[in-house]
Amino acid sequence: MKLSTRLSTVPLLAAIATAGCIPDVPPRPEELRGASYSDPLEKPDFTLTTTAGDPFTFRAETDGFVTLLFFGYTYCPDVCPIHMANIAAVLRKLPPDVSREVKVVMVTTDPDRDTPERFGPWLANFDPTFVGLIGSLDEVNEIQGRLRLPPASRYGEDENTYTVGHSARVIAFTADNRAHVGYPFGTRQNDWAHDLPLLVKSNWGAR
Amino acid sequence: MGVALVAFAVSCGAPDDSHQRTPVTPVGDLEITDAYAPAPAAPDVGSLYFTVINRGSEPETLLAVETSAGGTASLHEMTLVDGVMRMLATGPFSIAPADTLKMAPGGYHVMMEQISVRPEVGDTLDVVLSFSRTGRIELQVPVLTYTEVARLLQGPGDHEH
Numbered sequence: 001m002k003l004s005t006r007l008s009t010v011p012l013l014a015a016i017a018t019a020g021c022i023p024d025v026p027p028r029p030e031e032l033r034g035a036s037y038s039d040p041l042e043k044p045d046f047t048l049t050t051t052a053g054d055p056f057t058f059r060a061e062t063d064g065f066v067t068l069l070f071f072g073y074t075y076c077p078d079v080c081p082i083h084m085a086n087i088a089a090v091l092r093k094l095p096p097d098v099s100r101e102v103k104v105v106m107v108t109t110d111p112d113r114d115t116p117e118r119f120g121p122w123l124a125n126f127d128p129t130f131v132g133l134i135g136s137l138d139e140v141n142e143i144q145g146r147l148r149l150p151p152a153s154r155y156g157e158d159e160n161t162y163t164v165g166h167s168a169r170v171i172a173f174t175a176d177n178r179a180h181v182g183y184p185f186g187t188r189q190n191d192w193a194h195d196l197p198l199l200v201k202s203n204w205g206a207r
Numbered sequence: 208m209g210v211a212l213v214a215f216a217v218s219c220g221a222p223d224d225s226h227q228r229t230p231v232t233p234v235g236d237l238e239i240t241d242a243y244a245p246a247p248a249a250p251d252v253g254s255l256y257f258t259v260i261n262r263g264s265e266p267e268t269l270l271a272v273e274t275s276a277g278g279t280a281s282l283h284e285m286t287l288v289d290g291v292m293r294m295l296a297t298g299p300f301s302i303a304p305a306d307t308l309k310m311a312p313g314g315y316h317v318m319m320e321q322i323s324v325r326p327e328v329g330d331t332l333d334v335v336l337s338f339s340r341t342g343r344i345e346l347q348v349p350v351l352t353y354t355e356v357a358r359l360l361q362g363p364g365d366h367e368h
Binding site: 075076077078079081085088118150153155160163165166167168185186188189 | 292293
């Protein structure tokens, strides 16, 4: 009895070792700190313009990567920079074989004020590899709709001091080009540090 | 009305300062604690956080905030309604006896706009709070990175090991 148990364990251990400890199954929702989608989101196919002025075809450019997508704006002094700073700090601390598999993309919900000259340096404060995308508010809201996010909307009349209401959720796409989990505001660095390796090493979309 | 000067010491960059509290400094019936400002990511917009505890028997109202960054400073509250995060100006903010105004990301903050002197990491931001009863309280607020500010929010049990 005992012998047969041992024997059957050996090939499994060998398989795990050769696969670099990649788990055989995707993480279960309860293993992740983020909020799991019961119905995963399909990665949208859209093209917007980077802060460097280049077209960025989201689905193709991020294919195969864990991709964190966030909609926010630079006149947001609280939620947006905290999210970006948390993610950047965690990526700096994670092993390179995890962090190089993660792309971070932020789309501005305030294209009138978030010029490339403003948005580019703002995002580079956190991590120069983060991609900032600009499109018309209609385009951006259409993309948000496909992701079941509410549209961004402007509050206030003054051209300088209006605010923009927007989703505070970061959507995490995995290598299968779907999002199984999202991260609300309040997600802490330890939560990201816990989940990002699981998302990278998950076999959702194993190639 | 006297002016009280309150200085805060936050050790920046310590690897495990996540649950450190700034000294509690009473001024009249008020205690001010946990004051910090992230270095703004934008040239003209930033935020500032502190906590006010009213130890007195009368309500106190935070009437105004001024900072050495120039421009305007106003108390805002973040609210999440139907999945939309909005920022609302609160106006003068009343603090009942034994009550606390706690500012933290995702909740209350002072938003600084049209900044003329952009605070840098390691700077000290001079802040003047005007209260209805206690009058003016001056704070010297450490300017941290956003990463450090996010760390300060982590509760006990969230320490990294």
